Amino acid sequence: MEQHAIIIIIVILALTFDFINGFHDTANAIATSISTKALPPKMAIALAAIMNLVGALTFTGVAKTVGGKVADPMHIQHGTYVVAAALVAAIAWNLFTWYYGIPSSSSHALIGSLAGSVIAAAGFGAVNFAGFVTIIExxxxSPLLAFTVGYVVMTLIRYIFGSFSPHKLNSRFRLLQILTAAIQSFSHGTNDAQKTMGIITFALVAGGFQSTLDVPYWVKLSAALAMAFGTSIGGWKIIKTVGTKIIKFEPASGFASDISSAIVIFGATLIKMPVSTTHVISSAIMGVGSAKRFSAVKWDTAITMVTAWVITLPVTMVLAAISFTLVKLIFL
Structure with a gap:
């Protein structure tokens, strides 16, 4: 297939992944504010879409990490086909976990799929394991850090505001949740949309359309818009899981969860590392719940989520290897 045609297919697949990521992962960013009724669902989704768009257009460091640390796109034969196969696998896994309402990691899915496709195409030696391990670390x-930050923030809130009337406390933190929902959606955009930018840039370099991992403006804008559009659709199954099935939220605990996860996600963006916003947000919620009391966390739901997190990387690697094998049989 001509390189121009495969690049067009890759861009369509990548933006489809980003769109799915929008209603799959961004649901996490607004689940707490919807659960505590700080924001009506439609307003929360609109806010998340706008702030994700702004965040996605602001940074590119994570995109360069994703585009260059797993493998060198200039030294992989049939690199564009590798990317296409990886995207098909990542999309398949995201749709599967969304259908069952499991807040799994789009980041794990994309990184695992890219690694699996590279291995199938060029062997284990083609993977930059130092860079790959850095991303996996x-x-x-990041979820362990998010759990800790969530625990500390909620503990401080209980210590500082323990003597306040519950009614006044809830009304004040409900207002603050509007701000934290916006901040969390912005931080999500700064990290998650960049992964799609990185994968498109990887394909552009592999296809010989550019020689550096600098992200073209049209890639930034299209990825940001795709994620914002996906966010506007809303991921109700994920919102239900995150907003109701981990802990019972009050405005104070919702605020603590939002601000804790936003701190970790934005911190990762500043050091140009991709993290799983799903893992970070869910772990912050568990930390907040544990600070109230250990039994406040619905650990059966938490265990199901952690299991999905653990298996995502190997499953997507296998799916991508199968996907590339099929692509090779058909097109190469």
Whole structure:
């Protein structure tokens, strides 16, 4: 297939992934504010869409990490086909987990799929394992950090505001949740949309359309708009899981969850590392719930989510390897 044609297919697949990511992952960013009735659902989704768009247009460091740390796009034969196969696998896994309402990681799905497709195409030696491990470390440690930050923030809130009347406390934190929902959606855009930018840029370099991992403006804008549009659709199944099935939210705990996860996600963006916003937000919620009391967390739901997180990387690697094998049989 001509390189121009495969690039067009890749862009369509990548923007489809970003659109799905919008209603799959961004649901996490507004689930708490909807659960506590700080924002009506339609207003929360509109706010998230706008702030994701702004965040996605603001940074590109994570895109360069995704585009260059897993493998070198200039040294992989049939690199554009590798990217196409990876995107098909990542989209399939995202749709599967969305259908069952499981807040799994789009980041894990994309990174795992890219690695699996590269291995199928060029062997294990083609993977930059130092860079790959660095990304995996960020994906693993960020939820642990989010849990800790959530626990500390909620503990401080209980210590500082413990003597306040519950009614006044709830009304004030409900207002603050509007701000934290916006901040969390912005931080989500700064990290998640960049992964799609990175994968498109990887394909452009692999196809010989550019020689650097600098993200073209049209890639930034299209990825940002795709995620914002996906966000505007709303991921109700994920919102229900995150907003009701981990802990019972009050405005104070919703605020603590939002601000804790936003701190971790934006911190990762500043050091140009991709993290799973799903993992970070869910872990912050668990930390907040544990600070109230350990039994406040619905650990059966948490275990199901963690299981999905653990299996996402190997499953998507296998799916991508199968996907590339089929692409190779058909087109190469």
């Amino acid at each position: 960020a994906l693993i440690f």
